[in-house]
Amino acid sequence: MPTRIVVGYIANESGADALALATRIARASEAVLEVVIVLPSEARGSVVPPDAGYERFLRERSRTWLAEASAALGDEVAQSLHIRYAESFAEGLIAAAHEFEAMLIVVGAARGGILGRVRIGSVANELLHSSDVPVALAPAGSREVPTGQGVTRITAAVGTRPGAEGLLEASVRLARLTHAPLRLLSLVSIDLPAGMDEELAQLTSTVHAEEVLLTARRxxxxxxxxxxxxxxxxxxxxAVQSLDWHAGELVLVGSNRLATPSHLFLGSTAAKMLRELPVPMIVVPRTATARATTPRTTT
Structure with a gap:
C-alpha cells in the first residue's frame, strides 16, 4: 500500500505553498498526494435552507481549482483530487486523512505572514489542537523552493517529556522514507529568575540537554x-536562530503533554520555535507512532 499525504488546498498563495511542500515530501518518499478542497457541509439546519445554485457554483469552482492544481503538478507525483464536505476545513482534512490512511496532513500559512515563516491561521490552529494525524505547516514562500530539491535533512527536536519516544520513531520513519539524514536537536535557553547565577544556569541547562541527546541516540x-x-x-x-538550516529541511516536534492521547496540542516551546524557523515544521501527536510518517498495511 503506497504512502499517502493529504494536502489542504485552496486557490491562493497559502494553498500553493502547501501543495509545493507536500509535493517535495511526496517526491522524496514516493508518496501519493491526495489533494483535498473542503466545502461547507451540505447538511444544514432548517433555519437556513440550502441554496442549490450557490452550492453548484462552489462545486464547479472547486473542480476548476483542483484541475489547475493538477496541471501545475504535472507528472511530478502520483495524485488524486477530491472535494469533501465538512463543518470546518480542518474537520474535513482530518476525515480525509482517515479515509486515505494518510501519514501526514499539509497546510499553508495564514495570509499576511512573513516570507519563510509560518503564521498560524484558523485552519492550522484547529488542526494543531485536534488532529490525530501529524500536521506539516508550510511557511510562506514554500512555493519558491524547487520541488526537485526533495528533503535534505530531518531535524527532531527531542526532549524528555512523555511523547518523546513517539517523536523519535516518527523522525526515524520519515528519514528512512525520504532518504534524508537525521539530526537530533536539544534546545537550551536561559530564562533566569532574579538572583540566579547565569553561568551555573547555563552549565546545568547544557548538561541536561546533552543527556537528552545521549538518551535519544541510544x-x-x-x-x-x-x-x-x-x-x-x-x-x-x-537558540533556533543560532542553528544552520537547509532550504530542504523538515523539523519534527512533539505535542504538548496536555494533549489527549494520540492527538496534537502545540506547546509553548514549539510555538516559540515556529516564530523563528525558516523551514517547515511537522507536529506529531503525543502517542501516535503507528500512523506517524508511515503507511498502514491491510490484510
Whole structure:
C-alpha cells in the first residue's frame, strides 16, 4: 500500500505553498498526494435552507481549482483530487486523512505572514489542537523552493517529556522514507529568575540537554546514521536562530503533554520555535507512532 499525504488546498498563495511542500515530501518518499478542497457541509439546519445554485457554483469552482492544481503538478507525483464536505476545513482534512490512511496532513500559512515563516491561521490552529494525524505547516514562500530539491535533512527536536519516544520513531520513519539524514536537536535557553547565577544556569541547562541527546541516540536503531546538536541562547527563539538550516529541511516536534492521547496540542516551546524557523515544521501527536510518517498495511 503506497504512502499517502493529504494536502489542504485552496486557490491562493497559502494553498500553493502547501501543495509545493507536500509535493517535495511526496517526491522524496514516493508518496501519493491526495489533494483535498473542503466545502461547507451540505447538511444544514432548517433555519437556513440550502441554496442549490450557490452550492453548484462552489462545486464547479472547486473542480476548476483542483484541475489547475493538477496541471501545475504535472507528472511530478502520483495524485488524486477530491472535494469533501465538512463543518470546518480542518474537520474535513482530518476525515480525509482517515479515509486515505494518510501519514501526514499539509497546510499553508495564514495570509499576511512573513516570507519563510509560518503564521498560524484558523485552519492550522484547529488542526494543531485536534488532529490525530501529524500536521506539516508550510511557511510562506514554500512555493519558491524547487520541488526537485526533495528533503535534505530531518531535524527532531527531542526532549524528555512523555511523547518523546513517539517523536523519535516518527523522525526515524520519515528519514528512512525520504532518504534524508537525521539530526537530533536539544534546545537550551536561559530564562533566569532574579538572583540566579547565569553561568551555573547555563552549565546545568547544557548538561541536561546533552543527556537528552545521549538518551535519544541510544534509542535509535543501529542502522540509522544521525548527528546531534545542542542549540544555546538566552531564549528559545535565539537558540533556533543560532542553528544552520537547509532550504530542504523538515523539523519534527512533539505535542504538548496536555494533549489527549494520540492527538496534537502545540506547546509553548514549539510555538516559540515556529516564530523563528525558516523551514517547515511537522507536529506529531503525543502517542501516535503507528500512523506517524508511515503507511498502514491491510490484510
Amino acid at each position: 534509542a535509535l536503531p543501529e542502522s540509522v546514521e544521525s548527528t546531534a546538536v545542542t542549540a544555546k541562547g538566552t531564549t528559545i527563539e535565539a
